[in-house]
Amino acid sequence: MWNYEKRLQFPVNIKEPNAKLAQVIISQYGGPDGEMGASMRYLSQRYSMPYREVAGLLTDIGTEELAHLEMVATIVHQLTRNLSMEEIEKSGFAPYYTDHTVGVWPQAAGGVPFNACEFQVKGDIITDLTEDMAAEQKARSTYDNILRLIKDPDVCEPIKFLREREIVHFQRFGEALRLTNDKLNAKNFYAFNPGFDRCEK
Amino acid sequence: MNESAKMLREISIIDFTLVDLMLYLDTHPHDRNAMEYFNHYSRIKKQLSTEFSQRFYPLTKDYSDCDKEWKWGNAPLPWEGVCS
Numbered sequence: 001m002w003n004y005e006k007r008l009q010f011p012v013n014i015k016e017p018n019a020k021l022a023q024v025i026i027s028q029y030g031g032p033d034g035e036m037g038a039s040m041r042y043l044s045q046r047y048s049m050p051y052r053e054v055a056g057l058l059t060d061i062g063t064e065e066l067a068h069l070e071m072v073a074t075i076v077h078q079l080t081r082n083l084s085m086e087e088i089e090k091s092g093f094a095p096y097y098t099d100h101t102v103g104v105w106p107q108a109a110g111g112v113p114f115n116a117c118e119f120q121v122k123g124d125i126i127t128d129l130t131e132d133m134a135a136e137q138k139a140r141s142t143y144d145n146i147l148r149l150i151k152d153p154d155v156c157e158p159i160k161f162l163r164e165r166e167i168v169h170f171q172r173f174g175e176a177l178r179l180t181n182d183k184l185n186a187k188n189f190y191a192f193n194p195g196f197d198r199c200e201k
Numbered sequence: 202m203n204e205s206a207k208m209l210r211e212i213s214i215i216d217f218t219l220v221d222l223m224l225y226l227d228t229h230p231h232d233r234n235a236m237e238y239f240n241h242y243s244r245i246k247k248q249l250s251t252e253f254s255q256r257f258y259p260l261t262k263d264y265s266d267c268d269k270e271w272k273w274g275n276a277p278l279p280w281e282g283v284c285s
Binding site: 003004005006007008009010011012013014053056057060061064070073074077078168169172175176179 | 209210212213216217220221223224225227228229230258259260261262263273276277278279280282
């Protein structure tokens with residue numbers, strides 16, 4: 001179960017709308033390496049984790065990703081509020097506007113809708129944690145790409161915060177993978193799925 | 202920055218410390234120093250959240266204690282940008 005705290009993890013106060021930028025940043029809402037995929041990946045992978053501390057870590061990181069999802073949505077919302085029709089037409093925002101007005105809908109920067117195929121739940125702790133580490137790096141690269149397109153410090157600061165969190169999560173997943181390897185049965189040379197296959201002692 | 206925004210900022214800073222320590226402790230469950238830090242900031246977070254909720258609006262439903270008006274439902278929404 002979850003509790004909602006009525007505040008953002010990091011403040012977002014954007015004064016200047018910028019529909020061009022919103023169309024790029026929305027990728028971190030519903031794109032291939034976005035926060036929706038991140039939260040759903042970790043929160044779905046939890047159930048097949050054989051070790052309680054790793055399932056706990058996935059719960060906590062998955063929960064933080066939900067707070068990031070809300071931050072990204074807030075950035076997109078504030079970048080698109082109070083837009084004039086002229087700005088919508090000039091910034092290339094018209095196709096999105098046609099389907100969603102200025103609502104926030106999960107899609108990639110290129111317009112591809114969010115899809116659960118953006119992430120995996122393999123049911124194998126080593127496979128899943130390895131994906132999680134890669135996912136954090138892919139999100140970090142995406143934030144790096146976005147940062148090169150931003151000049152407004154109001155947008156830059158929260159994006160920099162989100163980028164830094166990817167690095168911390170990568171570090172924690174690396175530790176979880178190390179803990180997992182330490183727990184593997186000594187006879188499990190090939191690190192096959194410790195949650196499904198049983199190793200004879 | 203108004204009073205409520207200032208306090209919300211303070212709460213966010215303290216809570217960020219807690220979130221980061223929580224993830225660290227998830228993979229280092231025997232680090233007593235980190236646990237001491239966690240307990241210290243957790244107490245501050247509870248104090249600040251109680252004070253904020255009494256002065257402005259409930260931060261979570263658990264802090265709601267209204268009799269005339271349902272403040273939880275009418276509280277400013279985080280995406281409005283109230284913290285400026």
